[in-house]
Amino acid sequence: MRIILFLFSVFFGVQLFAQDWQSNFAQTLQRAKVESKPVILIFAGSDWCAPCIKLEKSIWQSDEFVAYSQENLLLYKADFxxxxxxxxxxxxxxxxxxLAEKYNSKGYFPLVVALDSEGHVLGKMGYENVSANEYVGLLKKYFE
Known part of the structure; x- marks a missing residue:
C-alpha cells in the first residue's frame, strides 16, 4: 500500500509541476484566443545551442517560471x-x-518571442544571464 501511495504521489507531483508545452502552433493560437492568454514562442537548438540549453535548465525548468507560465501563458518551442x-x-x-520564416527570419538562437492571442509580436528577447524571477519579470513587461 505504501508503494502505491508513493508512486501515486510521485506521478501527480511530477504532473503538477510539469509544463504544458504545446505541440501544434495553430492549435496553440486557437487556445490562446479562447483562454485570452499570450503565447511564448521559443526558437531553440536543443542539442547544439549552449545558451538554449542554459535557458532550458535555468529558466524554463525553474519553479518560478513554471508557476508563472501555468497560470498566465501558453508555451510553444520551435526546436531545431x-x-x-x-x-x-x-x-x-x-x-x-x-514559424522561423515568419518570426525569426534572422535565425537567432535562442529567441523568445512574446505573442498576443492573435499571434502579433509583443516583443523579443534572447538569453539573459539573470535569475528566473528576473527573467519572468522581463517577460511580464511585454504583457502589461
Missing part, C-alpha cells in the same frame, strides 16, 4: 536540433521552418 538522433518529423520540421 542538429543531431541525427534528435531529428524531427518532416511535418514538425516544416511547421518550425514556417
Amino acid at each position: 536540433p542538429r543531431k541525427k538522433a534528435n531529428k524531427l518529423s518532416a511535418q514538425k520540421q516544416k511547421e518550425n521552418d514556417a
Whole structure:
C-alpha cells in the first residue's frame, strides 16, 4: 500500500509541476484566443545551442517560471536540433521552418518571442544571464 501511495504521489507531483508545452502552433493560437492568454514562442537548438540549453535548465525548468507560465501563458518551442538522433518529423520540421520564416527570419538562437492571442509580436528577447524571477519579470513587461 505504501508503494502505491508513493508512486501515486510521485506521478501527480511530477504532473503538477510539469509544463504544458504545446505541440501544434495553430492549435496553440486557437487556445490562446479562447483562454485570452499570450503565447511564448521559443526558437531553440536543443542539442547544439549552449545558451538554449542554459535557458532550458535555468529558466524554463525553474519553479518560478513554471508557476508563472501555468497560470498566465501558453508555451510553444520551435526546436531545431542538429543531431541525427534528435531529428524531427518532416511535418514538425516544416511547421518550425514556417514559424522561423515568419518570426525569426534572422535565425537567432535562442529567441523568445512574446505573442498576443492573435499571434502579433509583443516583443523579443534572447538569453539573459539573470535569475528566473528576473527573467519572468522581463517577460511580464511585454504583457502589461
